[in-house]
Amino acid sequence: xxxxxxxxxALLLDLVGxxxxxxxxxxxxxxxxxxxxxxxxxxxxRLSGRxxxxxxxxxxxxxxAGVVAVLATRGLARRAIGAVLALAGAALVWRSVxxxxxxxxxxxxxxxxxxxxxxxxxxxVVPHVTVHAVWPVLSAACGLLVLAGGALVALRGHRWxxxxxxxxxxxxxxxxxxxxxxxxxxxEASLWNALDRGDDPTDTSRRNGG
Numbered sequence: 001x002x003x004x005x006x007x008x009x010a011l012l013l014d015l016v017g018x019x020x021x022x023x024x025x026x027x028x029x030x031x032x033x034x035x036x037x038x039x040x041x042x043x044x045x046r047l048s049g050r051x052x053x054x055x056x057x058x059x060x061x062x063x064x065a066g067v068v069a070v071l072a073t074r075g076l077a078r079r080a081i082g083a084v085l086a087l088a089g090a091a092l093v094w095r096s097v098x099x100x101x102x103x104x105x106x107x108x109x110x111x112x113x114x115x116x117x118x119x120x121x122x123x124x125v126v127p128h129v130t131v132h133a134v135w136p137v138l139s140a141a142c143g144l145l146v147l148a149g150g151a152l153v154a155l156r157g158h159r160w161x162x163x164x165x166x167x168x169x170x171x172x173x174x175x176x177x178x179x180x181x182x183x184x185x186x187x188e189a190s191l192w193n194a195l196d197r198g199d200d201p202t203d204t205s206r207r208n209g210g
């Protein structure tokens with residue numbers, strides 16, 4: 001029972017952390033406000049986490065793939081996957097924290113030019129950057145969830161069972177004793193039916209249509 005609880009907890013930590021970071025990375029982490037001459041209104045550009053740094057999104061996808069890999073493996077292979085997940089979680093925390101720092105002036109101007117081309121922005125004007133810290137912090141928290149889940153898999157995963165046989169394809173399941181007994185009973189019944197009809201079950205020529 002304890003192993004099942006640990007297994008479920010590890011999968012839940014990784015799944016929640018990975019799914020949440022994919023959602024959080026799409027939120028506006030920073031806003032660029034660029035002054036323009038009147039009567040033009042100031043230009044506003046919101047930067048998502050993916051625009052600032054694509055690494056959290058990629059690491060979230062790695063964590064999602066890790067959930068499937070943990071289910072499909074066992075033993076040392078599962079522990080190795082847990083170590084990879086823990087490293088991905090640590091990297092996710094690190095790259096999320098870097099999102100708390102405002103983008104440089106040069107990159108801010110470049111982003112404004114590429115996203116809002118032809119808006120009448122003076123090249124000498126430095127955009128004002130506002131950091132929305134809540135989203136990078138939430139992304140880092142998601143990284144901690146992935147880190148915790150991966151560490152649990154790395155430390156305890158070799159003691160958990162692999163996916164239950166009831167989820168495997170029917171053709172891949174070994175025949176049970178009841179199935180084998182039923183098959184023997186059907187074979188014996190077929191033999192007696194042949195004898196009742198006067199057929200010789202040892203006559204191969206009749207069975208081959210000869």
